Amino acid sequence: xxxxxxxxxxxxxxxxxxxxxxxxxxxxxxxxxxxxxxxxxxxxxxxxxxxxxxxxxxxxxxxxxxxxxxxxxxxxxxxxxxxxxxxxxxxxxxxxxxxxxxxxxxxxxxxxxxxxxxxxxxxxxxxxxxxxxxxxxxxxxxxxxxxxxxxxxxxxxxxxxxxxxxxxxxxxxxxxxxxxxxxxxxxxxxxxxxxxxxxxxxxxxxxxxxxxxxxxxxxxxxxxxxxxxxxxxxxxxxxxxxxxxxxxxxxxxxxxxxxxxxxxxxxxxxxxxxxxxxxxxxxxxxxxxxxxxxxxxxxxxxxxxxxxxxxxxxxxxxxxxxxxxxxxxxxxxxxxxxxxxxxxxxxxxxxxxxxxxxxxxxxxxxxxxxxxxxxxxxxxxxxxxxxxxxxxxxxxxxxxxxxxxxxxxxxxxxxxxxxxxxxxxxxxxxxxxxxxxxxxxxxxxxxxxxxxxxxxxxxxxxxxxxxxxxxxxxxxxxxxxxxxxxxxxxxxxxxxxxxxxxxxxxxxxxxxxxxxxxxxxxxxxxxxxxxxxxxxxxxxxxxxxxxxxxxxxxxxxxxxxxxxxxxxxxxxxxxxxxxxxxxxxxxxxxxxxxxxxxxxxxxxxxxxxxxxxxxxxxxxxxxxxxxxxxxxxxxxxxxxxxxxxxxxxxxxxxxxxxxxxxxxxxxxxxxxxxxxxxxxxxxxxxxxxxxxxxxxxxxxxxxxxxxxxxxxxxxxxxxxxxxxxxxxxxxxxxxxxxxxxxxxxxxxxxxxxxxxxxxxxxxxxxxxxxxxxxxxxxxxxxxxxxxxxxxxxxxxxxxxxxxxxxxxxxxxxxxxxxxxxxxxxxx
Numbered sequence: 001x002x003x004x005x006x007x008x009x010x011x012x013x014x015x016x017x018x019x020x021x022x023x024x025x026x027x028x029x030x031x032x033x034x035x036x037x038x039x040x041x042x043x044x045x046x047x048x049x050x051x052x053x054x055x056x057x058x059x060x061x062x063x064x065x066x067x068x069x070x071x072x073x074x075x076x077x078x079x080x081x082x083x084x085x086x087x088x089x090x091x092x093x094x095x096x097x098x099x100x101x102x103x104x105x106x107x108x109x110x111x112x113x114x115x116x117x118x119x120x121x122x123x124x125x126x127x128x129x130x131x132x133x134x135x136x137x138x139x140x141x142x143x144x145x146x147x148x149x150x151x152x153x154x155x156x157x158x159x160x161x162x163x164x165x166x167x168x169x170x171x172x173x174x175x176x177x178x179x180x181x182x183x184x185x186x187x188x189x190x191x192x193x194x195x196x197x198x199x200x201x202x203x204x205x206x207x208x209x210x211x212x213x214x215x216x217x218x219x220x221x222x223x224x225x226x227x228x229x230x231x232x233x234x235x236x237x238x239x240x241x242x243x244x245x246x247x248x249x250x251x252x253x254x255x256x257x258x259x260x261x262x263x264x265x266x267x268x269x270x271x272x273x274x275x276x277x278x279x280x281x282x283x284x285x286x287x288x289x290x291x292x293x294x295x296x297x298x299x300x301x302x303x304x305x306x307x308x309x310x311x312x313x314x315x316x317x318x319x320x321x322x323x324x325x326x327x328x329x330x331x332x333x334x335x336x337x338x339x340x341x342x343x344x345x346x347x348x349x350x351x352x353x354x355x356x357x358x359x360x361x362x363x364x365x366x367x368x369x370x371x372x373x374x375x376x377x378x379x380x381x382x383x384x385x386x387x388x389x390x391x392x393x394x395x396x397x398x399x400x401x402x403x404x405x406x407x408x409x410x411x412x413x414x415x416x417x418x419x420x421x422x423x424x425x426x427x428x429x430x431x432x433x434x435x436x437x438x439x440x441x442x443x444x445x446x447x448x449x450x451x452x453x454x455x456x457x458x459x460x461x462x463x464x465x466x467x468x469x470x471x472x473x474x475x476x477x478x479x480x481x482x483x484x485x486x487x488x489x490x491x492x493x494x495x496x497x498x499x500x501x502x503x504x505x506x507x508x509x510x511x512x513x514x515x516x517x518x519x520x521x522x523x524x525x526x527x528x529x530x531x532x533x534x535x536x537x538x539x540x541x542x543x544x545x546x547x548x549x550x551x552x553x554x555x556x557x558x559x560x561x562x563x564x565x566x567x568x569x570x571x572x573x574x575x576x577x578x579x580x581x582x583x584x585x586x587x588x589x590x591x592x593x594x595x596x597x598x599x600x601x602x603x604x605x606x607x608x609x610x611x612x613x614x615x616x617x618x619x620x621x622x623x624x625x626x627x628x629x630x631x632x633x634x635x636x637x638x639x640x641x642x643x644x645x646x647x648x649x650x651x652x653x654x655x656x657x658x659x660x661x662x663x664x665x666x667x668x669x670x671x672x673x674x675x676x677x678x679x680x681x682x683x684x685x686x687x688x689x690x691x692x693x694x695x696x697x698x699x700x701x702x703x704x705x706x707x708x709x710x711x712x713x714x715x716x717x718x719x720x721x722x723x724x725x726x727x728x729x730x731x732x733x734x735x736x737x738x739x740x741x742x743x744x745x746x747x748x749x750x751x752x753x754x755x756x757x758x759x760x761x762x763x764x765x766x767x768x769x770x771x772x773x774x775x776x777x778x779x780x781x782x783x784x785x786x787x788x789x790x791x792x793x794x795x796x797x798x799x800x801x802x803x804x805x806x807x808x809x810x811x812x813x814x815x816x817x818x819x820x821x822x823x824x825x826x827x
Contacts, residue, residue: 051101053110058242063225065218067102069111070202073407104225107239111138130593130790144553145230147194148176153187178231178502188219199677200400231502240555247580255477259489266641272332273650276367278307297324301565304329306363320356325454327364331466336369336444344454368446378451383426385517392518394421399674424667430526431662434464459492460523471656475539480583493563528670536601544597546673557582596790600696676788687787
């Protein structure tokens, strides 16, 4: 019996066919029974069940369904044209859509393509694009998922192409809220998933009439699983508690200070020459060990307070401040050891009487040699956490357009929309006030940073101030130590700010949604701005910063998963949680990925005395940077260090500070982090990635020449030297003279050369040196590399093995000679 007046768009309703056929259906025939075909797919797509995701120990699949994955803003029209309403169920979706299996586990949302578009002749490992050992290229962790939108099905049946087109219809687009019990009515034709790292995932489901096939709604199955597992109500529901793989740390050989012991803080006091401060451990304070009294205080396990104040008096004064965050020392600078101090505001009940605050500031003033102090009030000068959240949401909407039309509309007025986000304005403010704090310390005046709770914007300004003053924190180990000190040890509430847990009351209404705010991303953006202005002062690259932001949503690593150390200790005590610091990058990446964490323009200082002998008149230094590895490993952790037994002067160089430009006019958009998921913005063979690769290859060749000069052995000169001079290699001269036989030739009769053991083809004529990558690294075809490299979408053969060999050998040379090469001339 037909309905709809014989419309050709909708299939006829009829009684379910109970006849069992033993003849294989034709390609495109959707009418298969659930007994022979679980998802009732065409015969050419039924192998989708083989595309299972790779599972970790303790990982379980919650739901799976076949789906089409679309690029974020690919055109939704089929190549054959037409509205698509009359297309059959088996009509192919857009040519850029990828069919595969979409799965939800207790760790990630995984999409495994059934038919990979990469040619089989090209091995997947031939490219240098970043590969996480825990995630596939189309996988995202559940912690990374922020918003889920469903697109309702139009009519009784829809193809994947029709489902994709429906996304632009806002009336059929519904947001799934984490705090509400959703009753998903009707079929879901497509899902849009917005991630916290600016990634937009779009999936469409090819539906059939359930009365004919007897199958469930694929979209509803995936959406229900995501709402259940992507928004956990308790932290112990995180995958970290199910992942029991043993962890063997390799951080012992590094120079990263975890600030997890009293000795770590004592070493920092010694390095900074801060003699008027003392380290306090909560475990050694009897008051904090009393269960009846400990609940009144919220202090970290280790903190530094003025020596002129007893611990009991300090704790008594701290009760008047928010979160018990009284004056905590974090850094000292200069011969007078001017201190950088973090201080929370008074609690609302005590704000009428500022006597306690004045007493605390006077205690800090006594620690200053010149008895001078400057209070930098951040609450009134910097955005609130909610201001940061709103700016982040506006910026993310600008970076995740869902349709070509929306992208073009935003592109026409991009600068105006970017200004309205206020993101760069907030970055500018942070750089401005960190520069002011740094200038205060350079003037031998103690600077006190005061904020509402002392755990948000204080972290940003304090960290940036130390980056501007201290070259140690511009190295990779130093930067990781800085994050450990300012953000982890002093307890920035990552769990709430990054939305790892969605707590709710008994009434079902959320209580922590307003506390989400990506303050850490604001800090990383500020660091990226400094990296652009001083490219030879930082050992790490922008790839490292982008990867660090992604690592915030890896629940396997505990670094960014807790609000405070008490939560972390309680989780380890109550459950078999394995703690893994995110700084052990070998757990996530191979050597070829970690190679791009380092900045090729960074210069390491030859020895510590070089910076002290430099002229103090240079105000904006762009010279060498130094790490402090020896001090961290000098004393066994089982012995308690007494800072009074060591030298009292600071070992921090005083002529290596930076003066950044902080006007909005001087800032840029962090395109690698924010735009890497938009293929339409990818410039193959262009962008900063090409400049970075050029620098790596060029500096590798310079390092080779330097080594040859040092050893007075010129057999290993780089190939670029012979291309520039037109000379032949010594072994080539022997071959030309008839020694060793005739030279090898390829199929075209052209001579074959070997560079670092890798075969390459020389140009028939002597090449004229140019600024292209080909003249530096040989005849490598780099023009297809993504401008967001090592992120972006790789294509077949765009990063061959030869490039990896040359870059890895260049990295080895740079590590050996980084202290003697002057790279500032090419910046």
